[in-house]
Amino acid sequence: MSQTHYQVLGVAPTASAADVKRAYRQLVVRYHPDKHGGDVRYEEQFKAVAAAYRVLGDAGRRATYDFQLAQALRRADDERRQQQYRPAGQHVYGVPMPPPAPLRTRPPASSRERHYQSIPRQRVRFVRRDWLLTLAFFAATALFSLAVKATMDRVTANAHYRRGLAAYGRSDFSAAYLAFGQTLDFRTDAAGALRRRGELRLLVIHDPEGARTDLQAALQQENPPAVRSQLYYYLGRCETALGHPPQADAQYSQALAIDSVFSAAWLARGQGRLLDLRRPAAALADFNQSLAQAQAAGQPGPWRAAQLRGLALATLGRYPEARAAYEAALLAHPRDGQTHFLLGRLAQHLGDAPAACEFFRRSLELGYAFAAAAYEQSCP
Template sequence: MSQNHYQVLGVAPSAAAADIKRAYRRLVVRYHPDKHGGDARYEDEFKAVALAYRILGDPGRRATYDFQLQQAARRAEEARRQQQQRPVSQHVYGVPMPPPAPLRTRPPAGSRERHYQRIPQQRARFNARDWGLTLLFLLGIGLFSFAVKVTMDRVSANRNYDDGLRAYANGNFAAAYAFLEETLHFRPDYAPALRRHGELERLFEHDPAAARADFRAALRQPQPRRVKAQVLYHLGRCETALGRPADADLRYSQALQQDSTLSAAHLARGRGRLLDLNNAALALTDLSTGLAQRRRAAAPTPWSFVQLRGVALAALGRYAEARTDYFNTLQANPKDGRTHFLLGRLAAHTGDSTAACEFYHRAVNLGYDYARAAEQECR
């Protein structure tokens, strides 16, 4: 029999790791081919020593090798025991003999002695474990189908949303509206699509109620503060269009809590406080803040809000400042009949009836019909 690794190193199977390492170093020096002029016998011994140490020097490999030795020893012992227990008569020159024929003590039983019983068929029944596995399988199929549907809906929604944004940017609002409708069909809670859809509902479909529903749905989804401020601003515009000035003022205030630099919210809240809530002082603060923010951002001046600030100043009795705002507006748009009318009212408040009548006349000539009644009073 070939030696095992312990025998190659000359150590016991219970030897410690240090003893194994020490034996390996000794044998490596003894059998190294350089010391024996390249003799093949010593080279084979050297390789055997190296292989033995690679197995026994590693704790994991040694444990596996010990287990294999134990299994081999057990199999050898079992074979030896079976060899000893086998009758001698069954071996002829080492060749096993066939087993002897069974000894019969009587003839086989006849047909009358044989009793046949019908084995009843048993119907297969589901036990609790079978039902549990079946339900688990069906649940797995359902979850897989749901995951596939959610994934496909999300992919379709994203594709339609991208197409809608491109159409929106190109000014094709009808196509953008259709693409966003498809997006919300697949993902009803997709906040960016709800926001764009609401903008189209308000600005191009002229349906502030439907737009308000979209913006409210968008607010139920987590969004960055600046985006949320934009949504609240648009929601305030919808409330204004629906004749709900107090709700609109609340939405504008909420938008400014999210983003105090949103000039559009300042201007819209100022207009509502002036024209709907009759609070000229608060309106003046909002309008001035919004216009200052626009100026700092180097954005175009919204002259209609400069005109509204003049109205707020006039309502507070600050006529000189109001006149400055009116003339600045008139300089930007000389044919604005409403500005001429407001200058006429300002002249009337200051007691200059001649100038007032002249401004009313100019307003009527520019097509501002609201000044016609005031012009007739001058005659």
């Protein structure tokens, strides 16, 4: 027999998945063709190692391979025993054994005793009952096949989904995205996989169009209220990324209608109303709600909400309150260059040029590039 996959990787058939993976990584480094100047022998060994791990690295393929390997070993043992078996007609001490004599109880029959009768062929006729039984058999077989397929698809999809969640938890987003896609290959209505893949498309891959498709499909399935609120929130972020502020505002409003303490949704809707829809009064109310929800939960308010609240107040001409909001944002995030820049703009608007120049200078030191033009124009 040629080498088995276990022999190629140098592990025992009882080795754990971690041992198999560890052996594969060591051999891939050892036999990589780039380390041996493109030597064909090492290239063949490298391919053999990759093929062995492709089978043993997957639990389902490994189980199938173990079964086939056991069958092959059993057949080899049977053939070896057959070769060792000596038939009765073989030579014994150099003398061939005589063939056994036929056993007869009477002389052969004479020609007068032999007679043949032709059996008439009967035409097979299917009655209604036969047709019904045949149809019932095929229907039962089809239903059984569909049930088995549905069960296997569900089991396989659940296994892929669990693997995707594990990869998602350890921030291996490429593996998680692949696992969620494989889940949806077997169960297109898997709400959890649709939601997770939509999040990855939006936040990691930056594909808001594909993310919106997945999230809308997830909304068609049964979800708890908190999950539905989160789906609407992510749909709002998709619409924002696609440049559709009214649609984004509607999605954020749906999320808040389901979960009124969703602080991130209040912040996102307020930001869209302030920067895209030019509705500073409505945006200010949303920022106040976001900060209030965080305070009610015993958490510090998000500095981004405080910063945008200051911008909304400045847009409404409430400058002292805007300055206080900016200072609250700096307390939470003192190295944010944009907040220093906004304080400079506020001081510039109030006619305090030295304070404006100081804030612009700090903003530049913190890496906020937009402050360069303002500093050059206002601070000679």
